[in-house]
Amino acid sequence: MTFFEVVFYAFSTLMVVAALGVVSARNPVHSVLFLVLTFFAGSAIWLLLEAEFLAITLVLVYVGAVMVLFLFVVMMLDINITRMREGLMRYAPFGIAIAILLIVQMIMVVGPENFGLQAFAAPELHGADYSNTKELGRVLYTDYVYAFELASVILLVAIVAAITLTMRRRPNTRHQIPGEQMKVMKQDRLRIVNMKSETIDSEDK
Amino acid sequence: MLENYIPVLIFICVGLFVGVAMIALGGFILAPSKPDEVKNSPYECGFSAFEDARLKFDVRFYLVAILFIIFDLEIAFLFPWAIVLEDVGLFGILAMGIFLGILVIGFIYEWKKGALEWE
Amino acid sequence: MMTLEMLNLSIAMPEMFLLALACTVLVVDVYLKDSQRNVTYMLSQLGLIITLILISQQTPQNNEWTRELAFNGLFVNDLLATVLKYAVVLLVAIVFVYSRRYLQDRNIFKGEFYVLGLFGLLGMMVMISANHFLSMYLGLELLSLSLYAMVAFDRENPNAAEAAMKYFVLGAIASGMLLYGMSMVYGMTGSLNIVEVAVALDQMEGDNIVLIFGLVFMVIGISFKLGAVPFHMWIPDVYHGSPTTVTSYIATAPKVAGFAMVIRLLAESMGSFQADWQGMMIILAVLSMAVGNVIAIAQTNLKRLLAYSTISHVGFIMLGLLAGNQEGYSAAMFYTLTYTLMSLGGFGIIILLTRKGFEADNINDLKGLNQRSPWFAFIMLIVVFSMAGVPPTVGFWAKLAVLKAVVNIDMLWLALVAVFFSIIGIFYYLRIIKLMYFDDAEDKSEINCTRDMQIALSANGLSVLMLGLYPAALMSICIAAFS
Numbered sequence: 001m002t003f004f005e006v007v008f009y010a011f012s013t014l015m016v017v018a019a020l021g022v023v024s025a026r027n028p029v030h031s032v033l034f035l036v037l038t039f040f041a042g043s044a045i046w047l048l049l050e051a052e053f054l055a056i057t058l059v060l061v062y063v064g065a066v067m068v069l070f071l072f073v074v075m076m077l078d079i080n081i082t083r084m085r086e087g088l089m090r091y092a093p094f095g096i097a098i099a100i101l102l103i104v105q106m107i108m109v110v111g112p113e114n115f116g117l118q119a120f121a122a123p124e125l126h127g128a129d130y131s132n133t134k135e136l137g138r139v140l141y142t143d144y145v146y147a148f149e150l151a152s153v154i155l156l157v158a159i160v161a162a163i164t165l166t167m168r169r170r171p172n173t174r175h176q177i178p179g180e181q182m183k184v185m186k187q188d189r190l191r192i193v194n195m196k197s198e199t200i201d202s203e204d205k
Numbered sequence: 206m207l208e209n210y211i212p213v214l215i216f217i218c219v220g221l222f223v224g225v226a227m228i229a230l231g232g233f234i235l236a237p238s239k240p241d242e243v244k245n246s247p248y249e250c251g252f253s254a255f256e257d258a259r260l261k262f263d264v265r266f267y268l269v270a271i272l273f274i275i276f277d278l279e280i281a282f283l284f285p286w287a288i289v290l291e292d293v294g295l296f297g298i299l300a301m302g303i304f305l306g307i308l309v310i311g312f313i314y315e316w317k318k319g320a321l322e323w324e
Numbered sequence: 325m326m327t328l329e330m331l332n333l334s335i336a337m338p339e340m341f342l343l344a345l346a347c348t349v350l351v352v353d354v355y356l357k358d359s360q361r362n363v364t365y366m367l368s369q370l371g372l373i374i375t376l377i378l379i380s381q382q383t384p385q386n387n388e389w390t391r392e393l394a395f396n397g398l399f400v401n402d403l404l405a406t407v408l409k410y411a412v413v414l415l416v417a418i419v420f421v422y423s424r425r426y427l428q429d430r431n432i433f434k435g436e437f438y439v440l441g442l443f444g445l446l447g448m449m450v451m452i453s454a455n456h457f458l459s460m461y462l463g464l465e466l467l468s469l470s471l472y473a474m475v476a477f478d479r480e481n482p483n484a485a486e487a488a489m490k491y492f493v494l495g496a497i498a499s500g501m502l503l504y505g506m507s508m509v510y511g512m513t514g515s516l517n518i519v520e521v522a523v524a525l526d527q528m529e530g531d532n533i534v535l536i537f538g539l540v541f542m543v544i545g546i547s548f549k550l551g552a553v554p555f556h557m558w559i560p561d562v563y564h565g566s567p568t569t570v571t572s573y574i575a576t577a578p579k580v581a582g583f584a585m586v587i588r589l590l591a592e593s594m595g596s597f598q599a600d601w602q603g604m605m606i607i608l609a610v611l612s613m614a615v616g617n618v619i620a621i622a623q624t625n626l627k628r629l630l631a632y633s634t635i636s637h638v639g640f641i642m643l644g645l646l647a648g649n650q651e652g653y654s655a656a657m658f659y660t661l662t663y664t665l666m667s668l669g670g671f672g673i674i675i676l677l678t679r680k681g682f683e684a685d686n687i688n689d690l691k692g693l694n695q696r697s698p699w700f701a702f703i704m705l706i707v708v709f710s711m712a713g714v715p716p717t718v719g720f721w722a723k724l725a726v727l728k729a730v731v732n733i734d735m736l737w738l739a740l741v742a743v744f745f746s747i748i749g750i751f752y753y754l755r756i757i758k759l760m761y762f763d764d765a766e767d768k769s770e771i772n773c774t775r776d777m778q779i780a781l782s783a784n785g786l787s788v789l790m791l792g793l794y795p796a797a798l799m800s801i802c803i804a805a806f807s
Contacts, residue, residue: 004207007214047207047210052206053285057281060277060281061278061281065270065273065277066274068270069271069274072267072270075261076261076262076263076264076266076267106537109533109537110533110534114533114534115534120511125207127206128206128208128209130206131206132206133284133285133288134285134292137285137286137292138292140282140285141285141293141296141297141301142293142300142326142396143326144396144458145296145300145331145395145396146394146398146399146459147398147458147459147462148282148304149300149303149304149307150450150459150463150466151282151304151462152303152304152305153446154462154465154469155275155278155279155307155308155311156310156311156347156350156443157440157443157469157470157473159275159311159314159315160311160350160436160439160443161440161469161472161473162268162271162272163315163320164434164436164473165473165476166265166267166268167268167319167320169319293326294326296326296327299328307343310351313351314350314351314354317354317355318354
């Protein structure tokens with residue numbers, strides 16, 4: 001086994017274990033943290049494929065941002081773990097049976113003989129000065145400009161959808177309106193009253 | 206290309222070793238561990254806790270987080286563009302201009318809607 | 325070095341205009357007061373009319389349709405795309421007409437409904453014009469994202485939230501399946517371009533098990549999006565839970581886009597594997613017709629009933645598609661276009677009968693419609709007859725064309741099965757008619773609705789009848805689209 005393979009199998013095992021952790025952890029927050037580990041291992045595998053930019057984006061966007069969102073969502077929901085377990089135990093045997101059936105079927109239909117090195121030649125590894133990001137950039141903004149612009153439209157729809165679905169105006173909250181505050185004149189707030197000075201007669205006596 | 210990442214791999218291994226070793230030494234091997242009920246109970250200024258520490262988060266956090274992700278992704282698209290700017294030329298600048306323009310419209314929308322305000 | 329001329333932008337004019345329109349509506353809407361929301365509506369409608377004009381100007385110079393490519397082969401325009409785009413824009417425009425009063429009554433008359441509707445429409449047009457797996461997938465996601473948000477649009481309604489959740493989870497699984505299938509095809513052919521994939525597959529000899537494996541996943545993804553049994557679970561819940569205007573949106577235009585997806589992904593790119601996907605589609609079609617028609621009988625909710633009816637109609641569309649020749653494709657196209665029109669009419673009637681604080685989605689709400697409004701009872705009669713496939717409505721011709729295509733590929737048994745299940749289906753369609761004409765109205769309140777909705781709904785119903793009397797024009801367009 002080459003060093004390359006050792007690294008690959010190490011991260012693959014880590015990824016499978018972490019993915020199992022995601023679905024089996026009792027606490028949903030632990031699930032999210034396992035998911036972080038899964039993504040991290042995934043990004044290492046992508047890096048082995050020389051998909052440098054995607055690997056780093058996966059860490060940056062998924063581990064950095066999406067997981068924060070997941071944590072918020074998990075904490076936002078009031079998840080009753082014991083109640084969820086009840087349903088799980090009822091359906092688990094059924095689900096596991098179907099999953100095993102599917103996996104066995106898939107392996108029987110498309111076994112490893114269809115994917116190994118005898119089916120596809122191994123891609124050549126690039127030298128130290130190869131930049132995957134550069135290769136990606138060269139086609140992304142020219143040949144695939146249509147897909148690139150569509151991606152921005154999808155992001156725009158995501159903005160609109162998120163705001164439409166979750167933003168609530170709270171009518172009771174009190175705001176500071178700095179503009180209004182600055183415009184206040186002396187006569188709006190201050191009333192000068194002319195009055196006689198009061199003497200405390202009773203106490204003198 | 207992969208040889209550039211060897212230091213990262215070494216760093217991960219060292220980090221993993223240090224982290225595991227510290228916790229194992231401090232938490233399981235060296236430190237005495239004699240838990241009892243009082244030690245394990247949550248501490249709140251001397252009297253017993255009023256409620257669960259796990260409060261429900263406000264949905265506003267979610268909105269801020271998702272808006273952050275969207276613009277984070279947008280930034281991710283800028284990196285390869287910045288690297289190949291000389292190759293893609295004016296066309297690339299135009300493509301990125303439209304991309305950013307569409308997202309600026311989203312930005313105007315969220316600003317005017319007040320989604321960026323924390324009431 | 326790329327230049328703008330190389331993109332051949334002019335043939336993507338309608339899409340670019342629609343994008344500009346959606347962005348304009350979005351920005352204009354945030355500057356409007358709540359009382360001025362009609363401006364958003366008018367602006368969207370005006371924009372859709374201009375989009376229709378732009379699409380109709382996409383005719384080639386000497387009336388000889390060819391596949392014109394743009395954006396480096398990610399985008400294609402042909403007669404099929406032009407006709408389907410015309411249909412989706414028209415359907416969305418009519419949905420917008422139907423939606424206004426409904427949304428106002430429920431205090432959800434917000435600009436976002438129209439903005440999301442327009443973005444969803446853009447997604448459909450991208451799908452229809454996709455010549456690349458990537459643009460197909462992006463169009464699909466653009467459509468789906470807009471739909472998920474539209475379903476959950478009425479935030480006070482817990483049913484809508486539940487429907488949106490189910491739709492989102494199942495839709496995401498379906499997208500995953502589709503992508504997985506596409507990745508297998510990409511691995512084997514080395515291209516994502518639909519034409520290049522087709523060429524690569526033609527040159528391949530023998531059975532390639534990995535490709536068929538990928539094909540299975542693609543068919544599953546497509547069936548999820550179209551709602552064919554056994555991937556139909558989301559349809560009744562989503563149709564039932566979402567606001568009726570959103571249901572009428574989901575039930576119409578996306579079906580046309582789904583049809584385009586089948587044509588582009590299965591017929592155009594995987595054409596040489598036709599024998600393989602034909603077998604899968606036979607199962608899907610038979611199951612859809614059986615489950616859709618049988619379960620619809622037990623429904624008391626009108627929206628759920630129409631949902632199961634949709635499932636059975638998807639089965640019929642698949643009958644045409646699985647024929648795998650020009651006749652079958654054009655019959656399926658004719659069926660899709662006319663079915664969406666009927667479906668739009670059916671949901672239009674539900675929207676017509678609803679009023680503030682009352683959702684007319686129970687089948688008993690149709691009771692005595694003839695006493696309350698003979699005209700709209702007649703419109704509903706046409707629509708329901710057409711769904712059942714009774715002549716002289718267009719539904720009859722659609723079913724006939726599809727069945728003919730199936731018989732011509734020597735699958736008489738399949739045609740007989742289809743006829744058997746559509747006879748079962750007539751039962752629940754006739755129940756609707758019985759309720760409208762032979763039962764007394766429980767609720768005698770007058771039907772009041774805006775003038776534009778009355779005109780649109782009448783035109784919608786009458787067009788089903790007119791197309792039934794004169795089906796030749798649309799049929800010849802459908803045949804030309806595949807020649």
